Amino acid sequence: MAIDQSGVWRFRDVFPILDDANKAVTLREGNTPLYDLPRNAKALGLDFLLAKHQGMNPTGSFKDCGMTSALSVARERGFEWVACASTGNTSAAMAAYAARAGLRSIVFIPEGKIAWGKLSQSMDYGALTVQLRTDFDGCVRVLTDLVKRFPIYLLNSVNPYRLEGQKTPAFEIAEQLDWQVPEHIVVPGGNLANSAALGKGFLEMHHLGLINKVPVISVIQAQGANPLYRWFTDSNRIMKPVEANTRATAIRIGNPASWRKSAAIIEKLGGWCEQVSEQEIALAKAQIGAEGIGCEPASAVTLAGLKKLVAAGRVQPEERVVLILTGHTLKDSAYTIDYHRDELFTDAERAQLSPEQAAEHAAL
Ligand code: F0G
Incomplete structure (x- = not known):
């Protein structure tokens, strides 16, 4: 049956939204791979770094x-x-x-x-x-x-109903790790529904007794499209929409619809919201590509943000981390080509790099 080949509808018992689930509209979505990223793990001093590649879905995200x-x-x-x-x-x-x-x-x-x-x-x-x-x-x-x-x-x-389907990758991650959930999940943040959906999935699994703990969920935004980051760092906690600008166009959003749900999940699970620069995104994307995995720019904010979480001592070396790669590398091939031809950034942007950062870019 078609729905049994869908990674989403396999979990239909936890979202009974249709009168007849056999009539679901499916393209055999879900069942996406969980890859390891050994070189990036080593560079970060981590024992265990995985990427749940949601870009391997039928339309690439x-x-x-x-x-x-x-x-x-x-x-x-x-x-x-x-x-x-x-x-x-x-x-x-x-x-x-x-x-x-x-x-x-x-x-x-x-x-x-x-x-x-x-x-x-x-x-x-x-x-x-x-x-x-x-x-x-x-x-x-x-x-x-x-x-x-x-x-x-x-x-x-x-x-x-979108959130119901979008929570199922949390079930897949748990299943792929023999129901021993990782300590950290790192998600890109744009309109902020995905982090909320995944959090919902993990909380429901915990409630059902399928897992014995819930991972910390952290959300990473591009610096030029960072309303949630600003909200977390604002002592008055006022949400102010921003004029968004980032080359990671998928997350170029200044007034995110689901920010309350996402903030609630981050706070409930003890996570963080970080922001990353355009240069940090590009470098992280190339480093994911260099492991033979690849992703679109918005997905690469996860690795860029993880570097900050590790540097701040928020992720310990023995803790297991899963990055959510949200989109396929072919979604935005122009970005990748521009980066590797050294045409993505302006001279002024390049001048802002430290010698160490410039060397990291040059190594790719
Ligand atoms: N990554 C990719 C590749 C996306 O396309 C999006 C959102 C996000 C991350 C952010 O997820 O919005 O749930 O926080 N893309 C939407 C779109 C806004 O219209 O395709 P979010």
Whole structure:
């Protein structure tokens, strides 16, 4: 049966959201690999560093896990149209699952601010693809207005059924480690739903008695798109949206919808929110690539952030760490080529590097 080949629907007992789970819209998502990163572990002085590669999903990102669940609900409820605003991966996933289900889809993306690979996907899968002259946050505003006026099912990450599917990689990680969960999970933070979903998954497993402890979950943001980091470091704890800017376009988000849920998970599980610079992201991405794994820039913030957590003594050498790599390296090949041709950064940015940092880049 198709759903038994889906890593998400294997766990359907923990998210009974459909009247008939056999009618789920699936592309055999989930069941993604957990790779080890021995060279990066060694460089960090860690015994154990793993990467859960969510980029190995059918459309190349973790979004497929939440899209199979939410799109299935949309179809069961009889919607003909679905829509989302996106920095590229949600739209790719939604377009694919909508096509599979025979539904029409509308995508709003910020013009010129998403990677070509992602834009091409939503066109390939037949979505009505609209580039707006605004940023991601502006796209969300336009879409919110549209779904109020038309019978369109909204598939942004505020959709609760997406979180249900997106929590299943937590179950997979536990299963892949024989239910001995790691001490740390490190997740990139953009709109901040993924960290919340994974936290929900681990907490539910603990509640069910499947695991005997819950990992610490830490969220890493790009320095140029860091509203949650700022919230954690603000003594008054006021959330102020930022004008987001980062080459890691997937997480170029200044006003994240799910920040409260993510902050609650970080605090409950005793984790941290860190920020990393553009140079740190690029270096970490190349270091993941150099182990034969690869990922998109937004995913590489995890390794860059882990370096800071280790340096601050927040991760101990014997503790086991799993990085969540959210997207495939081919999503944004232009970034990779620019980096390795030494064309990604301006001279002014390069001048900011210390000699040690410059040597690390040069070694790759
Ligand atoms: N990594 C990748 C590759 C992403 O595409 C995203 C989000 C994130 C990390 C951040 O996850 O939003 O749950 O904190 N991409 C969304 C999109 C916003 O539209 O594709 P988050």
